Amino acid sequence: MAMVKADGYGHGMVMAARAFQRGGCTVFGVAELREGILLRQASIPGEIYVTIGFPGEEAGLILQYDLTPVIYNIDAARALSLQGVASGRDIGVHIKVDTGMSRLGVLPKELPAFAEQVSRLKNLRIAGIMSHFPESDDLKAESTKKNFAAFTKECKGVGGRDKLLLHIANSGAVLNFPGTCCDMVRAGISLYGYHPAGPKGCLTGDSGQLKPAMSFRSKVLQVKSVPEGTGISYGRTFVTQRKTRLAVLPVGYEDGYSRSLSNRGQVLIHGCRVPVLGRICMNMCMVDVSELSEVKAGDEAVLLGRQGEETISADEIAEKMGTISYEVLCLLGNNNKRQYSE
Numbered sequence: 651m652a653m654v655k656a657d658g659y660g661h662g663m664v665m666a667a668r669a670f671q672r673g674g675c676t677v678f679g680v681a682e683l684r685e686g687i688l689l690r691q692a693s694i695p696g697e698i699y700v701t702i703g704f705p706g707e708e709a710g711l712i713l714q715y716d717l718t719p720v721i722y723n724i725d726a727a728r729a730l731s732l733q734g735v736a737s738g739r740d741i742g743v744h745i746k747v748d749t750g751m752s753r754l755g756v757l758p759k760e761l762p763a764f765a766e767q768v769s770r771l772k773n774l775r776i777a778g779i780m781s782h783f784p785e786s787d788d789l790k791a792e793s794t795k796k797n798f799a800a801f802t803k804e805c806k807g808v809g810g811r812d813k814l815l816l817h818i819a820n821s822g823a824v825l826n827f828p829g830t831c832c833d834m835v836r837a838g839i840s841l842y843g844y845h846p847a848g849p850k851g852c853l854t855g856d857s858g859q860l861k862p863a864m865s866f867r868s869k870v871l872q873v874k875s876v877p878e879g880t881g882i883s884y885g886r887t888f889v890t891q892r893k894t895r896l897a898v899l900p901v902g903y904e905d906g907y908s909r910s911l912s913n914r915g916q917v918l919i920h921g922c923r924v925p926v927l928g929r930i931c932m933n934m935c936m937v938d939v940s941e942l943s944e945v946k947a948g949d950e951a952v953l954l955g956r957q958g959e960e961t962i963s964a965d966e967i968a969e970k971m972g973t974i975s976y977e978v979l980c981l982l983g984n985n986n987k988r989q990y991s992e
């Protein structure tokens with residue numbers, strides 16, 4: 651299953667799904683019902699799992715758009731069963747079990763009784779059981795093995811095991827714990843070219859082959875020189891120590907370039923790393939191009955990705971922001987004009 655939630659981790663949900671489809675993928679995962687509907691409206695074929703489930707009153711949409719329902723509450727299951735009966739259709743559902751994430755799902759000890767209740771509902775069939783790992787990005791964490799043991803043990807208790815599709819592995823598990831792949835994996839961040847554990851994860855296993863898909867490029871608006879002792883941007887948090895050439899970029903926190911990168915971020919211009927000076931504004935920021943005498947308005951600035959021999963990764967930006975690549979990709983991807991190339 652290719653996870654395309656959060657607008658394809660910032661890459662554009664429909665375009666990401668089409669790219670994975672061209673690569674042979676036939677199963678897609680979204681978080682919300684709304685996202686599943688958007689994929690169908692864009693004519694994405696195959697199975698589309700709605701992993702955070704659906705409210706009972708919207709059960710009809712699951713059928714209408716032929717989405718694969720994930721259930722963990724009996725009221726939603728009942729509502730879906732009624733829809734199944736009304737339309738004369740049999741609906742395969744996947745039960746979500748909480749084996750250690752403490753997020754959605756029935757607790758392992760509740761699974762047998764819950765599955766029993768679901769199996770008694772008309773026109774519903776238990777097609778699979780799923781769970782989610784909280785710590786599989788860490789090769790050394792013991793929790794993954796324990797969670798997996800709980801998962802397989804409880805799944806055994808649910809009737810007709812060989813007819814059920816079991817799935818628990820996210821990118822971290824695929825890369826670090828291939829023994830947990832079961833009948834299907836749900837890969838997200840790795841499909842977009844990043845390791846779930848960031849740069850330290852890339853030092854292990856096969857992950858050196860991951861290639862980031864996204865880059866973020868802009869153009870210099872204005873270049874000018876200011877004398878020593880000049881304050882830069884709101885709050886004058888940076889004051890020049892020398893005569894300084896500034897390049898102004900049309901990129902600010904409104905564009906997903908976090909204000910927490912003020913005085914910390916770096917940008918590539920003419921193939922060189924240059925620092926962000928002062929606070930990042932809503933729509934603009936300033937960088938120091940004193941060492942690059944040729945820079946002029948209109949020149950390309952790369953905030954994420956490669957220019958010449960230099961690369962800025964989402965992991966690097968994430969580390970400066972105190973977050974993970976996932977959030978950087980969502981922020982930059984979901985707040986800017988996208989262009990696709992193959």
Ligand SMILES: *Cc1c(COP(=O)(O)O)cnc(C)c1O
Nearest residue numbers: 653701820821836837838839846
């Ligand atoms: C997001 C998500 C995944 C994918 O996780 P990655 O770490 O991006 O691979 C898998 N399963 C569920 C239920 C998810 O929400």
